[in-house]
Amino acid sequence: MLKLVCIDVDGTLVGSSGTVLEEVWEATREARKRGQHLVLCTGRPAFGKALGYAKQLDPEGWHIFQNGASIYHVQTEETLSVPFPEELLPEFERLGKEKNWVLELYSDTDYAVEDTHRFAREHADLLGLPFDPKPFSALKGTPVRAQWVVPIEQTQECMALMPESVTLSPAGSPIMPDAMFISMTRRGVSKASGIEKIAARLGLTVDQVMMVGDGHNDAEAMRVVGHGVAMANADDEARAAANHHVGHVDEGGLIEALELSWTL
Numbered sequence: 001m002l003k004l005v006c007i008d009v010d011g012t013l014v015g016s017s018g019t020v021l022e023e024v025w026e027a028t029r030e031a032r033k034r035g036q037h038l039v040l041c042t043g044r045p046a047f048g049k050a051l052g053y054a055k056q057l058d059p060e061g062w063h064i065f066q067n068g069a070s071i072y073h074v075q076t077e078e079t080l081s082v083p084f085p086e087e088l089l090p091e092f093e094r095l096g097k098e099k100n101w102v103l104e105l106y107s108d109t110d111y112a113v114e115d116t117h118r119f120a121r122e123h124a125d126l127l128g129l130p131f132d133p134k135p136f137s138a139l140k141g142t143p144v145r146a147q148w149v150v151p152i153e154q155t156q157e158c159m160a161l162m163p164e165s166v167t168l169s170p171a172g173s174p175i176m177p178d179a180m181f182i183s184m185t186r187r188g189v190s191k192a193s194g195i196e197k198i199a200a201r202l203g204l205t206v207d208q209v210m211m212v213g214d215g216h217n218d219a220e221a222m223r224v225v226g227h228g229v230a231m232a233n234a235d236d237e238a239r240a241a242a243n244h245h246v247g248h249v250d251e252g253g254l255i256e257a258l259e260l261s262w263t264l
Helices: 022-033 049-057 086-099 118-127 152-160 191-201 216-224 236-241 253-261
Strands: 004-007 037-040 062-065 070-073 102-106 111-113 145-151 166-171 179-186 209-213 227-230
Touching: 004 191, 004 253, 022 037, 022 049, 022 253, 037 049, 037 062, 049 062, 049 118, 062 191, 070 191, 086 102, 086 145, 102 118, 111 118, 118 145, 118 179, 145 152, 152 166, 152 179, 166 216, 191 209, 191 216, 209 216, 209 253, 216 227, 216 236, 227 236, 227 253
Parallel strands: 004 037, 004 209, 209 227
Antiparallel strands: 062 070, 102 111, 102 145, 145 179, 166 179
């Protein structure tokens, strides 16, 4: 049995309805009873709905948020987070105004968005937070990640304009199908680097780890771990990176992944 299973949120844990199937929660409770560590591994921040998901998966463990920039222990509130290169922000702010792209800035426990575009409003709702625009200077804590929310057809244009000093992790959500979330962390920071840190904390090697996901920002992590699992709704890159495949998120594919982890 694998001791560590890392689980993406949108398209893996959370389906197109914006909820988690009760049968999935039952399977995660069974996994904990078996002694497994379940780690949320998401681009979402460590507050709002994602924090609730993490606590339900493992209320006493480490979880990976913000594509590896925020590694947070939900019981002790200890972090292994990596700061974002703040010197890039003025140029990002200028570009956001020029292109009419939503720019968000995150710390471990707070986020700021200045734009009132509908994408900003819809994303606050997806995160489970009230929409409360504020200047980036009002962000509480050290910035660990910035993120663009852009029309999905402008994804490649946005990514092409980003500097090499950041790691880009684009991801979609079935809840906002016309938007792409382009997460930016310090270069070298990703879900894969987060998994490596947590595995080391638990005395495990990455070949003893399973990563379950569906998108570009999961693919690198799937290639790093011993067992990469792609949902049936995964994009081409994630499917190619995986060595196991399970059902659609809306049909409880994560349950299949957990049952597989009990046999490996």
